[in-house]
Amino acid sequence: MGETVRTLAYGAWPSPIDAALAAAHDGHPEYVGFVGEEVWWTEPRPAEGGRRTLVRRHTDGREESLLPAPWNVRSRVIEYGGHPWAAVAGEAGPLVLFVNFADQRLYRWEPGGEPRPLTPVSPVGGGLRWAEPLPLPERGEVWCVLEEFTGEGPTDVRRVLAAVPLDGSAARDRDAVRELTDARHRFVTGPKLSPDGRRAAWLAWDHPRMPWDGTELLLADVAPDGTLRGARAVAGGPGESIAQADWTHDGRLLHASDRTGWWNLYLDGEPLCPREEEFGGALWKLGSRWFTPLESGLIAVVHGRGTTALGILDPETSEVVDAAGPWTEFAPTLAAHGEQVVAVAASPRSDYEVVELDARTGRARVVGAEHDDAVDPAYYPEPQIRTFTGPDGRDIHAHIYPPHHPGCVAPGDELPPYVIWAHGGPTGRAPLVLDLEIAYFTSRGIGVAEVDYGGSTGYGRPYRERLREQWGVVDVEDCAAVALALADEGTADRARLAVRGGSAGGWTAAASLTTTDVYACGTIKYPILDLAGWGTGETHDFESRYLESLIGRLADVPARYAQRSPAAHADRLTVPFLLLQGLDDVICPPAQCERFLARLAGRKVPHAYLAFEGEGHGFRKAETMVRALEAELSLYAQAFRLDPPGIPTLELAE
Secondary structure: OOOOOEEOOOOOOOOOOOHHHHHHOOOOOEEEEEEOOEEEEEEEEHHHOOEEEEEEEOOOOOEEEEOOOOOOEOOOOOOOOEOOEEEEOOOOOOEEEEEEOOOOOEEEEOOOOOOEEOOOOOOOOOOEEEEEEEEEOOOOEEEEEEEEEOOOOOOOEEEEEEEEEOOOOOOOOHHHOEEOOOOOOOEEOOOEEOOOOOEEEEEEEOOOOOOOOOOEEEEEEEOOOOOEEEEEEEEEEOOEOEEEEEEOOOOOEEEEEOOOOOOEEEEOOEEOOOOOOEOOOOOOOEOOOOEEEOOOOOEEEEEEOOOOEEEEEEOOOOEEEEOOOOOOEEEEEEEEEOOEEEEEEEEOOEEEEEEEEEOOOOOEEEEEOOOOOOOOHHHOOOOEEEEEEOHHHOEEEEEEEOOOOOOEEOOOOOOOOEEEEEOOOOOOOOOOOOOHHHHHHHOOOOEEEEEEOOOOOOOOHHHHHHHOOOOOOHHHHHHHHHHHHHHHOOOOOOOOEEEEEEOHHHHHHHHHHHHOOOOOEEEEEOOOOOHHHHHHHHOOOOOOOOHHHHOOOOOOOHHHHHHHOHHHHHHHOOOOEEEEEEOOOOOOOHHHHHHHHHHHOOOOOOEEEEEEOOOEOEOOOHHHHHHHHHHHHHHHHHHHOOOOOOOOOOOOEO
C-alpha cells in the first residue's frame, strides 16, 4: 500500500528540504577550460567561507580539488569578476595561473609547490585586479585585463590590457608590468590572439553605456616585440552590443552582435545564422562565452529564447544541431579541445553540472560536478513556462512553480500563498533550473513565480529596452500583473501574495511594497533603495552610470530620481518586510538600508533587518544563507498565518 496523502494547510507541509540543504547547493561550476585533454573549472565551497576552488578532472574521470583553503579563485574586476584562471599543460605538469580573491594578485602555481605571486600589491584604493589571463609562455608573459585604482573613490580607476612576466619580476615592481593598450576606453575585455599570433581582438566600451547597450570590437596587430599596434574598431558602436569575439582556427574573426535586435553570430562581418533568438547575452562577467570555434570549422553555441540549448552550428549551411539531453539552461561558459566541447548546464530536475559534448557524434554526457539528488526528486517543484499579458497588452514571461509535495495536499477550498521573485540585474533573467531555494518554499506549500519582467535578457533587444528610463515602473507593473493574474485565475490567494528579490530585484521588491497594494509582505535583499545616493558615488565604477539608461540623467530628471526611490516613499510602506544586507557590499552598500530604516522610524511597520559581517553582494557563506532563508520563511508564516514546522521565529520590530 502507498503512503496516505495527508491534508494539511498550505505552509504546514513537512519538508526534507531544509535551509542547510539549500545553502549547501547554492552556487555552481563556472569558467570551464581544457588543460591538455583534462577539463578544469571553478566550483563553490559554501561550507568553507564561500570560497571558490579550482577543480581538475583527470582523464580517468577522477576529480581533484586544487588549492586548499583559504585560496579563493575569484577575480573582483568590475566587482562582478571575470575568468580568474588559466593553465598550460607541460611534461612536468600544468603551469597554473589564478587570481586570489583576498588580495586580487595573480599567482603562478605548479602542483606540489606553493603559489607564488606574479603581481604586486597596490596601496591605492581597491588596488590592482586581474582577469582573463592568457598564458604566452613562449613570450614569458601572461596577458590580462588590468584594473588599477588611481585614488580612494570607487570610480578612480583605469583599465588596460597588460602583460605580466611569468618569472615573478613584477611581484614587487609595478613598472615590470607591460601595458599593451592605453586607457582611452573605460572598460576592456581580455585579448583573443589569432591562430598565427599576429592579431589581437578585444571588446571595449565607455560610460555611460553598459556592455549590453553598446560596445566596440577592436583589432590590433601584434608586433614582433609584443606590442599592439594600429588598434581600430571593426564592428559595434554606441547602439550595438557585441557580447563576445573570438578567432576560428583558420584565422577568421567571429563575433556576436545584436545589430538586428537579437545577438546573432557574424563571421568576418557576415551573418552566419540569422534568427530571432540569442547567441549572446549580457556581459556581467568578463570572459563569458556563448560560443567557441572548433578545429573542424564548426562552432559550438549556447542559444535560445528564454531557455538556452547547446548546439553545433555549421557555418556553411547555417544549421544548428542541439545536444540531446534534459538540460534547459547552459551557462555562458564554453571550452573546446578538438571536437570535444565542455559546458555547464542544468534543468528543472538537476543542478548545474559540467557537460561534455562530442561534436562528431552529438552525444552529450555529464563529466563533472554531477548532480546528486540530496532528497527524493518527488519534492522538486514542477515549473510551468508561461506568458502573461501586462499593461498595454505587452507580453510578460514567467516561470510558475506551484506548491508541490508527494505526501500532502491542501484543503479543497484553500488557495496557496505565492511569492513573486524579481531577478537581479535588472538586465538579467531567471534561469529554468532546479533551485533548492524555490523547492524550500514549494515543498512547504508556498508557490513561487519568477518573473522575467520587461528589461530581461533572452527575448531580444526591444524587450530588454522596455526598461529604458522605466526602472521602477515597468518591472513593478509586470511583477504585479503576474501576481494579480495568478490570483484572478484562482491559482494564488489574493490576500497572501509576497514579493522578494536581491540587488536590482531588491529594488523592485522595495518599489513594489511602496507603490502598490498587491503584496501582504516582502523580502528585500542587498537592494538599491536611494537612486540619488547610489548614482553619485555610493556604488562601484561599472554601474556608476547605469541609472542614466534605467532612469535618465540625474541633471535632467532629478525629480524622477526622488519619485522612483523606495527610500523617498518609506512612509507608504504598511506591510511587514525583511531586509537582508551584507556589510562588505560595495555594489549596494549598507548605507542604503540604514537610510531607508531611519525614514521608517516611528511608523510601527513590523520588520526585521539582518546584516551579515563578511558578506558582500550576494551571500556565499552557508551559515548566512541558512539564517536568511529561515528568516524569510518565518516572515511569510507570520504575514500569511502559516504554521511551518521547525522554523525559528523571526522577531519583527516596529
